[in-house]
Amino acid sequence: MSASVRSMTGYGRGEHIAEERKFTVEMKSVNHRYNDMTIKLPRSLASLEDKIKKRIMRDVFRGKTDVYISFETFSAADVEVKLNETLAAAYIEKLNLLEEKFGLKDGSKLELAAKFPDIITVEKAQQEEAVIWEALAPALDEAVEKFVAMRTVEGENLKRDILLKGERIKTLVAEVKERSPLVVVEYQEKLNNRLKDLLGGVDVDPQRIATEVAVFADRGCVDEEVTRLESHLVQLKDILEGGGQVGRKLDFLIQEMNRESNTIASKANDIQIVKATIELKSEIEKIREQIQNLE
Secondary structure (H helix, E strand, O other): OOOOEOEOOEEEEEEEEEOOEEEEEEEEEEOOOOEEEEEEOOHHHHHHHHHHHHHHOOOOOOEEEEEEEEEEEOOHHHEEEEEOHHHHHHHHHHHHHHHHHHOOOOOOHHHHHHHOOOOEEEEEOOOOHHHHHHHHHHHHHHHHHHHHHHHHHHHHHHHHHHHHHHHHHHHHHHHHHHHHHHHHHHHHHHHHHHHHHHOOOOOOOHHHHHHHHHHHHHHHOOHHHHHHHHHHHHHHHHHHHHOEOOHHHHHHHHHHHHHHHHHHHHHOOOHHHHHHHHHHHHHHHHHHHHHOOEO
């Protein structure tokens, strides 16, 4: 049984509630040449960013991945209310000056002072990193699992389609291989008949015809290109069925296949080979576009 391949696009979400805390992790990704990861999380969890990234990179090897982590608490112990006494004293001092200067006596300095920013602040209480990680990890694991599962499903769909295109390319290469020697035979017959017509039915020197045909055959010979394409098609199947991180390998392989098909096209001197080569190049291009989405 062949191993699976993965797409670089995917989405996963995980939640976990523990000790009156709820953690939510969302992940989404698109194509990227490398493994580019951005993690957005509350400031109170900033110390865990490197640990979170290492956990994700155990299962994600390529693509541009955005990770969003949110944290809700239902416990008063997780909230710390702070009073900036120095700032409050400064505000109250200025309020006293306003009372004296303008004769304001009916306002509550306490109520006014409480409305000024930064006097009373609410912050997340510092928690032990190990405790927070223990509550966050299950949500992160769930998100990664769903994320990888979606990328695997899409990757397997791409794999099947690429293999079908590979079979079509194999058929086209076989057509070129079968047609190529017939082109030389047909050229020899046409050349011989044309020279006879020009010379009024006089037999032509066989050696001259053989030399001309040999030059024609050498100029249009695509045996090496066909052999290499056949080998590349075997590699294409082996890489896909081997699974894992196949994107970069296939990208290089498709470049080689495209090079061979271009060479065949430049040597083609037969309408049937030209038609097969055009379709061949089209199928290779379709595969090239698809593998851009494989991890």
